[in-house]
Amino acid sequence: MKALREYCLSLVDKDLMPTAFKTAVVVGSLLFLLNHGAATIKGQMSRERWISAALTYIVPYMVNIHGQYVSRARKR
Helix, strand or coil: CHHHHHHHHHCCCCCCHHHHHHHHHHHHHHHHHHHHHHHHHCCCCCHHHHHHHHHHHHHHHHHHHHHHHHHHHHHC
8 A cells, every 4th residue: 555655756856857757748749649649630529539549648657657656676
C-alpha cells in the first residue's frame, strides 16, 4: 500500500514530470495517429473516442513515471 501511495505522489513530482511529459507527447501522438487519425480526418470522433484519445496520452505518462519511480527506488 505504501508503494502505491508513493507512486501516486510521484505522478506530480516536479523532478519526474518533464521527462514523462515529453514521452507522453511523442508516444501519445504516434498512438493517436495510429488509433484515431482516420476518424479525426473523417470527422468521426465521438465522445468515447475522445476519452480513448486522452488515455492515449495519459498511459505513456504513467508508464514513464513508473519507470523513473522504480529506478529512483533502486538507487536508494
